[in-house]
Amino acid sequence: MIAAADRALVDKLVLANRILYRYGVVDGFGHASVRHDSSPGHFLLARNMAPALVRRDDIVTFDLDGTALDAAGRRVYLERFIHGEIYRARPDVQAVVHSHSPNVIPFGVTGQSLQPVFHMSGFLGEGSALFEIRDVAGDTDMLVSNNRLGAALAAALGSRSLVLMRGHGSTVVGSSVRYAVFNAIYTEKSAALQSEAMRLGAVTYLTRDEARAAAACNAGQIDRSWELWKLAAARPRFQPQT
Amino acid sequence: MIAAADRALVDKLVLANRILYRYGVVDGFGHASVRHDSSPGHFLLARNMAPALVRRDDIVTFDLDGTALDAAGRRVYLERFIHGEIYRARPDVQAVVHSHSPNVIPFGVTGQSLQPVFHMSGFLGEGSALFEIRDVAGDTDMLVSNNRLGAALAAALGSRSLVLMRGHGSTVVGSSVRYAVFNAIYTEKSAALQSEAMRLGAVTYLTRDEARAAAACNAGQIDRSWELWKLAAARPRFQPQT
Amino acid sequence: MIAAADRALVDKLVLANRILYRYGVVDGFGHASVRHDSSPGHFLLARNMAPALVRRDDIVTFDLDGTALDAAGRRVYLERFIHGEIYRARPDVQAVVHSHSPNVIPFGVTGQSLQPVFHMSGFLGEGSALFEIRDVAGDTDMLVSNNRLGAALAAALGSRSLVLMRGHGSTVVGSSVRYAVFNAIYTEKSAALQSEAMRLGAVTYLTRDEARAAAACNAGQIDRSWELWKLAAARPRFQPQT
Amino acid sequence: MIAAADRALVDKLVLANRILYRYGVVDGFGHASVRHDSSPGHFLLARNMAPALVRRDDIVTFDLDGTALDAAGRRVYLERFIHGEIYRARPDVQAVVHSHSPNVIPFGVTGQSLQPVFHMSGFLGEGSALFEIRDVAGDTDMLVSNNRLGAALAAALGSRSLVLMRGHGSTVVGSSVRYAVFNAIYTEKSAALQSEAMRLGAVTYLTRDEARAAAACNAGQIDRSWELWKLAAARPRFQPQT
Numbered sequence: 001m002i003a004a005a006d007r008a009l010v011d012k013l014v015l016a017n018r019i020l021y022r023y024g025v026v027d028g029f030g031h032a033s034v035r036h037d038s039s040p041g042h043f044l045l046a047r048n049m050a051p052a053l054v055r056r057d058d059i060v061t062f063d064l065d066g067t068a069l070d071a072a073g074r075r076v077y078l079e080r081f082i083h084g085e086i087y088r089a090r091p092d093v094q095a096v097v098h099s100h101s102p103n104v105i106p107f108g109v110t111g112q113s114l115q116p117v118f119h120m121s122g123f124l125g126e127g128s129a130l131f132e133i134r135d136v137a138g139d140t141d142m143l144v145s146n147n148r149l150g151a152a153l154a155a156a157l158g159s160r161s162l163v164l165m166r167g168h169g170s171t172v173v174g175s176s177v178r179y180a181v182f183n184a185i186y187t188e189k190s191a192a193l194q195s196e197a198m199r200l201g202a203v204t205y206l207t208r209d210e211a212r213a214a215a216a217c218n219a220g221q222i223d224r225s226w227e228l229w230k231l232a233a234a235r236p237r238f239q240p241q242t
Numbered sequence: 243m244i245a246a247a248d249r250a251l252v253d254k255l256v257l258a259n260r261i262l263y264r265y266g267v268v269d270g271f272g273h274a275s276v277r278h279d280s281s282p283g284h285f286l287l288a289r290n291m292a293p294a295l296v297r298r299d300d301i302v303t304f305d306l307d308g309t310a311l312d313a314a315g316r317r318v319y320l321e322r323f324i325h326g327e328i329y330r331a332r333p334d335v336q337a338v339v340h341s342h343s344p345n346v347i348p349f350g351v352t353g354q355s356l357q358p359v360f361h362m363s364g365f366l367g368e369g370s371a372l373f374e375i376r377d378v379a380g381d382t383d384m385l386v387s388n389n390r391l392g393a394a395l396a397a398a399l400g401s402r403s404l405v406l407m408r409g410h411g412s413t414v415v416g417s418s419v420r421y422a423v424f425n426a427i428y429t430e431k432s433a434a435l436q437s438e439a440m441r442l443g444a445v446t447y448l449t450r451d452e453a454r455a456a457a458a459c460n461a462g463q464i465d466r467s468w469e470l471w472k473l474a475a476a477r478p479r480f481q482p483q484t
Numbered sequence: 485m486i487a488a489a490d491r492a493l494v495d496k497l498v499l500a501n502r503i504l505y506r507y508g509v510v511d512g513f514g515h516a517s518v519r520h521d522s523s524p525g526h527f528l529l530a531r532n533m534a535p536a537l538v539r540r541d542d543i544v545t546f547d548l549d550g551t552a553l554d555a556a557g558r559r560v561y562l563e564r565f566i567h568g569e570i571y572r573a574r575p576d577v578q579a580v581v582h583s584h585s586p587n588v589i590p591f592g593v594t595g596q597s598l599q600p601v602f603h604m605s606g607f608l609g610e611g612s613a614l615f616e617i618r619d620v621a622g623d624t625d626m627l628v629s630n631n632r633l634g635a636a637l638a639a640a641l642g643s644r645s646l647v648l649m650r651g652h653g654s655t656v657v658g659s660s661v662r663y664a665v666f667n668a669i670y671t672e673k674s675a676a677l678q679s680e681a682m683r684l685g686a687v688t689y690l691t692r693d694e695a696r697a698a699a700a701c702n703a704g705q706i707d708r709s710w711e712l713w714k715l716a717a718a719r720p721r722f723q724p725q726t
Numbered sequence: 727m728i729a730a731a732d733r734a735l736v737d738k739l740v741l742a743n744r745i746l747y748r749y750g751v752v753d754g755f756g757h758a759s760v761r762h763d764s765s766p767g768h769f770l771l772a773r774n775m776a777p778a779l780v781r782r783d784d785i786v787t788f789d790l791d792g793t794a795l796d797a798a799g800r801r802v803y804l805e806r807f808i809h810g811e812i813y814r815a816r817p818d819v820q821a822v823v824h825s826h827s828p829n830v831i832p833f834g835v836t837g838q839s840l841q842p843v844f845h846m847s848g849f850l851g852e853g854s855a856l857f858e859i860r861d862v863a864g865d866t867d868m869l870v871s872n873n874r875l876g877a878a879l880a881a882a883l884g885s886r887s888l889v890l891m892r893g894h895g896s897t898v899v900g901s902s903v904r905y906a907v908f909n910a911i912y913t914e915k916s917a918a919l920q921s922e923a924m925r926l927g928a929v930t931y932l933t934r935d936e937a938r939a940a941a942a943c944n945a946g947q948i949d950r951s952w953e954l955w956k957l958a959a960a961r962p963r964f965q966p967q968t
Contacts, residue, residue, distance in 0.1 A: 028467030029362070048463075050470035078459070105360055105435050110443035118831055118893050119868035120755070134452075141455035142361035142448070167360050167448050193831050195438060196921060201836035206868070206893050210860075213867035217804070221774075225754030228776035270709030271604070290705075292712035320701070347602055347677050352685035376694075383697035384603035384690070409602050409690050437680060512951030513846070532947075534954035562943070589844055589919050594927035618936075625939035626845035626932070651844050651932050679922060 002039040002061070002069070009037050010059050012177045013044055018233040020097065021052035025184045030099035030169070032184075033083040034177050036061065043087055043096075048075035064088045065147060078145050082171055085150030086157065093173040095180035100169035103191035108164035114191055116206040121190035122218060123183050125211025128170075129163040131156040142168045162187055178226050182218075185229075244281040244303070244311070251279050252301050254419045255286055260475040262339065263294035267426045272341035272411070274426075275325040276419050278303065285329055285338075290317035306330045307389060320387045324413055327392030328399065335415040337422035342411035345433035350406035356433055358448040363432035364460060365425050367453025370412075371405040373398040384410045404429055420468050424460075427471075486523040486545070486553070493521050494543050496661045497528055502717040504581065505536035509668045514583035514653070516668075517567040518661050520545065527571055527580075532559035548572045549631060562629045566655055569634030570641065577657040579664035584653035587675035592648035598675055600690040605674035606702060607667050609695025612654075613647040615640040626652045646671055662710050666702075669713075728765040728787070728795070735763050736785050738903045739770055744959040746823065747778035751910045756825035756895070758910075759809040760903050762787065769813055769822075774801035790814045791873060804871045808897055811876030812883065819899040821906035826895035829917035834890035840917055842932040847916035848944060849909050851937025854896075855889040857882040868894045888913055904952050908944075911955075 013034050020026045028050045036042035042063055046054040060076060061069045064084040068076050083096045107114055107128065114121075114128035133140055136152040144153050144165075153171065157163040161183055162172045172187050174180030197203045206214060255276050262268045270292045278284035284305050288296040303311045306329055308322040325338045349356055349370065356363075356370035375382055378394040386392050386407075395413065399405040403425055404414045414429050416422030439445045448456060497518050504510045512534045520526035526547055530538040544560060545553045548568040552560050567580045591598055591612065598605075598612035617624055620636040628637050628649075637655065641647040645667055646656045656671050658664030681687045690698060739760050746752045754776045762768035768789055772780040787795045790813055792806040809822045833840055833854065840847075840854035859866055862878040870876050870891075879897065883889040887909055888898045898913050900906030923929045932940060 028470045029463070048466065050466050052470055053473070078463075100360065100362060102431065102435060103438075106439035106442050109359055109435075109439050109445050109447070111446070112442050116893075117835055118826065118895070120826060122867075134449075139449055139451035139455065141364075141459040142452060143456075143459060166446060167358075167452065169360070189828065193828060193835075195442065196829075197832035197835050199441065199925065200832050200838050200921065203835050204837070204892060205835070207865055209865035210868060210893065213865065214869075217867040217869060221755070221804075224774065224776050228754045228778055231779070270712045271705070290708065292708050294712055295715070320705075342602065342604060344673065344677060345680075348681035348684050351601055351677075351681050351687050351689070353688070354684050381691055381693035381697065383606075383701040384694060385698075385701060408688060409600075409694065411602070437684065441683065512954045513947070532950065534950050536954055537957070562947075584844065584846065586915065586919060587922075590923035590926050593843055593919075593923050593929050593931070595930070596926050623933055623935035623939065625848075625943040626936060627940075627943060650930060651842075651936065653844070679926065683925065 002036065002042055005044055005061065006037045009034060009177070010044065010056055013059060014054055014056055015230060015233065016177050016181050017046065017051040017054040019181055019229045020099065020184060022233040023185050023188070023229070025097065025099045025101045025188055026051045027100070030097070031077050031079070032095065032097045032177075032180065034095045035087055035093070040091070042069070043083055045077065045080055045083055047071065048077050066150070079143055081147050081150030082144045082153060085147060085154040086171070086173060089151070089154035090157070090173065092175060095174045095177045096171060097180050097184040098169065098171045099184060101184065101188045103188050103195065104164065104170045106195065107191060108166045108168070108170065114162060114164070114187065114194060116211040116214070117190055117194045117197060117203065119206065119210075119214035120186045120218065122206065122211040122214030123161045124187070124190060125206065125208050125215065126160045129156050129158055129160045131163050131165045133166065133168070178222055181229070182222055182225060244278065244284055247286055247303065248279045251276060251419070252286065252298055255301060256296055256298055257472060257475065258419050258423050259288065259293040259296040261423055261471045262341065262426060264475040265427050265430070265471070267339065267341045267343045267430055268293045269342070272339070273319050273321070274337065274339045274419075274422065276337045277329055277335070282333070284311070285325055287319065287322055287325055289313065290319050308392070320385055323389050323392030324386045324395060327389060327396040328413070328415060331393070331396035332399070332415065334417060337416045337419045338413060339422050339426040340411065340413045341426060343426065343430045345430050345437065346406065346412045348437065349433060350408045350410070350412065356404060356406070356429065356436060358453040358456070359432055359436045359439060359445065361448065361456035362428045362460065364448060364453040364456030365403045366429070366432065367448065367450050367457065368402045371398050371400055371402045373405050373407045375408065375410070420464055423471070424464055424467060486520065486526055489528055489545065490521045493518060493661070494528065494540055497543060498538055498540055499714060499717065500661050500665050501530060501535040501538040503665055503713045504583065504668060506717040507669050507672070507713070509581065509583045509585045509672055510535045511584070514581070515561050515563070516579065516581045516661075516664065518579045519571055519577070524575070526553070527567055529561065529564055529567055531555065532561050550634070562627055565631050565634030566628045566637060569631060569638040570655070570657060573635070573638035574641070574657065576659060579658045579661045580655060581664050581668040582653065582655045583668060585668065585672045587672050587679065588648065588654045590679065591675060592650045592652070592654065598646060598648070598671065598678060600695040600698070601674055601678045601681060601687065603690065603698035604670045604702065606690065606695040606698030607645045608671070608674065609690065609692055609699065610644045613640050613642055613644045615647050615649045617650065617652070662706055665713070666706055666709060728762065728768055731770055731787065732763045735760060735903070736770065736782055739785060740780055740782055741956060741959065742903050742907050743772060743777040743780040745907055745955045746825065746910060748959040749911050749914070749955070751823065751825045751827045751914055752777045753826070756823070757803050757805070758821065758823045758903075758906065760821045761813055761819070766817070768795070769809055771803065771806055771809055773797065774803050792876070804869055807873050807876030808870045808879060811873060811880040812897070812899060815877070815880035816883070816899065818901060821900045821903045822897060823906050823910040824895065824897045825910060827910065827914045829914050829921065830890065830896045832921065833917060834892045834894070834896065840888060840890070840913065840920060842937040842940070843916055843920045843923060843929065845932065845940035846912045846944065848932065848937040848940030849887045850913070850916065851932065851934055851941065852886045855882050855884055855886045857889050857891045859892065859894070904948055907955070908948055908951060
């Protein structure tokens with residue numbers, strides 16, 4: 001038996017779910033996880049439900065194989081293997097967001113790479129990875145629904161921050177819940193900017209060094225966004241107003 | 243005389259109207275129907291009004307010819323024949339949504355086909371059908387305003403989930419109210435993704451097998467979206483807040 | 485001295501201002517007018533202010549030369565001549581909306597014509613007219629700020645419903661306040677659809693006969709939109725909520 | 727020691743921050759400043775925080791070198807040098823807005839110039855300037871984080887109203903807080919219109935004379951927008967509603 005996760009961490013994950021909904025990264029689908037704070041071989045993820053509705057009691061603990069410790073009969077996400085296998089392959093990753101973030105999907109289905117178009121997407125300095133599930137398993141339902149597919153996705157991701165999943169969505173990682181949320185939101189914004197820029201002419205992207213320096217700099221500014229997002233997500237539009 | 247429809251089904255249809263408005267599928271125009279639960283030769287559809295304002299008492303029962311049983315003098319939709327003729331031609335269909343969903347219209351007027359660009363639009367595995375009213379009836383007011391036009395539309399739809407109506411809108415079907423709403427919302431989202439992807443490069447769509455498997459998988463997850471949509475639609479923005 | 489305008493008509497014009505703001509046709513700029521109900525040589529238009537904030541007491545009466553009868557020292561719109569000269573040239577017109585409606589502007593500056601891309605824009609059956617102020621008056625501040633320019637604009641409009649104003653915006657007319665609002669909102673929607681369709685391929689527009697029949701049909705359905713818009717505009721987002 | 731800034735000016739700057747958030751010019755990042763009303767060698771700028779959350783007590787006074795007089799240990803923006811060096815180089819400038827306004831960024835990364843596409847962007851009559859930080863300092867974190875970079879940015883801006891910052895964002899100036907906000911909001915709107923117009927065909931922009939005359943005319947109308955924006959920003963969506 002492992003220790004209970006830090007209460008503040010659980011609350012942060014709940015908040016992350018609401019923020020990701022509020023900023024259009026997730027709709028009824030998509031999910032966010034965080035590595036267990038005292039047991040690196042486990043992670044926290046909501047039960048199978050719309051992210052915007054997640055509350056503290058909906059958070060379930062999983063091992064890296066995607067087996068739930070405390071689901072108590074509740075349904076879990078079919079794609080929990082995305083999270084487990086990335087945590088296994090990437091000790092530096094502390095949080096993972098999987099989504100169907102709309103501006104990103106056209107890149108995956110056309111094989112275009114996301115690049116750091118501005119300093120806020122410095123975390124994309126290595127560009128996006130691309131996962132073609134058909135190469136791994138032929139015709140499927142497109143979901144990363146077992147450990148083998150999860151491991152293949154993690155391998156495609158490599159050391160990058162973002163992997164595009166053809167015909168499906170994308171997965172982004174971070175060194176904390178807040179960074180993963182930041183990266184998810186700015187991946188979506190950056191994709192919109194890059195699409196538009198590609199239509200206007202030849203695009204000058206950040207160099208590797210510019211991207212690295214910008215990402216390092218943004219790391220010191222993340223509180224500023226988080227404070228705003230926390231307030232903005234506090235009353236999503238579907239909540240009854242009293 | 244036929245039995246009254248199930249109260250819960252009527253409430254679900256009312257909710258569907260609000261959800262379709264909340265997610266931009268319908269505006270002042272468009273309509274959603276469901277086949278009568280105890281009389282397959284009848285269907286339920288609101289009286290002639292904006293979908294967002296529909297309440298339980300606004301639901302009228304029609305036979306498949308589009309004749310109202312209980313309109314009691316209230317105006318009915320000019321295009322009720324879309325619904326009747328599709329229910330007649332497609333025993334598997336339990337709900338129909340007709341709309342002017344904006345991202346879909348450019349496909350109809352250019353003769354482009356909607357394809358399953360991601361797993362959420364697996365129900366588009368056979369692609370979209372196209373209805374050219376001019377081929378059937380020459381120059382008209384574009385509306386499917388009688389049984390002959392309704393039957394021609396149903397014939398164009400064939401066994402597919404979606405038929406584009408040139409210069410007008412589209413109609414999507416489902417095996418329940420919830421599926422029809424799901425298909426309508428994801429048709430709109432999928433059209434936006436496909437348009438954008440077509441501008442970025444050559445698009446890899448889901449294969450028939452991928453689409454079929456994805457659609458089957460989504461069928462088990464529909465509650466997740468429905469719970470979210472139900473809450474999101476509970477307080478549309480035009481409602482006075484007390 | 486002329487009789488006071490009908491109170492219900494004034495209220496309808498106030499509501500039109502709010503609806504046009506709510507649906508993105510106007511921002512801080514743009515204005516809507518209606519011909520005086522008992523004096524066809526006069527029209528009603530708000531004093532110089534943001535449309536969303538207009539109340540009954542802000543409505544001023546003008547003659548067709550654009551002279552205010554009851555401004556009582558309040559500033560009036562610089563472009564009231566748009567309204568006066570169109571009412572003079574077009575006895576069939578009862579209401580006028582001038583705006584910088586965003587989807588429409590790209591058409592005016594590229595000389596592209598708006599066409600009836602779907603039945604809701606049947607009122608565009610003759611296509612849009614184009615007003616090039618430079619041809620009339622050389623380099624100006626772009627505003628229709630006197631009767632000569634207003635008359636030139638009205639001449640460009642001719643018998644159409646919509647005139648694009650290069651580098652400025654557009655003006656749409658209707659046979660009542662409700663029709664002018666309907667035409668303004670659907671001009672904006674239609675422009676977005678047409679832009680997108682033009683990127684997808686060769687567009688099949690409605691024929692003249694289709695457009696005419698569709699417009700006639702929509703005329704019988706306008707209540708449906710108006711009831712929705714009235715509620716949607718009742719609480720614009722800038723209003724304090726109590 | 728310098729005199730305290732005018733209280734009404736400080737309140738106007740706070741309001742500007744909220745308006746810029748409300749209209750999508752800034753998100754968690756971006757900042758607005760105003761020159762000190764009684765000491766032209768100083769300017770007012772919030773401490774390091776999300777613009778939407780700025781209150782009166784968050785405003786700090788800086789000299790033109792970017793040294794804070796009254797930060798009292800609070801963090802300040804890394805890019806305060808944008809403001810100081812522009813105030814030094816441009817005595818006519820009274821307010822500055824730096825942002826990552828999304829429609830503008832594609833222009834900077836493709837080297838396209840923003841032009842006055844309609845009369846509301848008459849202030850762009852000289853077109854946009856372009857700042858390539860790489861030409862000044864090689865690979866950096868993209869931020870204007872010292873006086874040398876600030877001076878180079880101000881030099882690139884020259885006598886224009888807007889400078890694009892490649893891979894970063896843009897900076898716009900005005901002769902008062904209200905003008906800078908107006909220019910920032912209409913730069914964003916104008917960029918969207920220009921992008922769309924460039925896709926439709928060859929664009930006729932305002933001539934220099936048209937732009938100058940339009941800008942002069944808009945100067946007399948700014949109250950109209952400001953009154954609207956003030957109300958619209960009064961209750962940003964993240965605020966608890968009581």
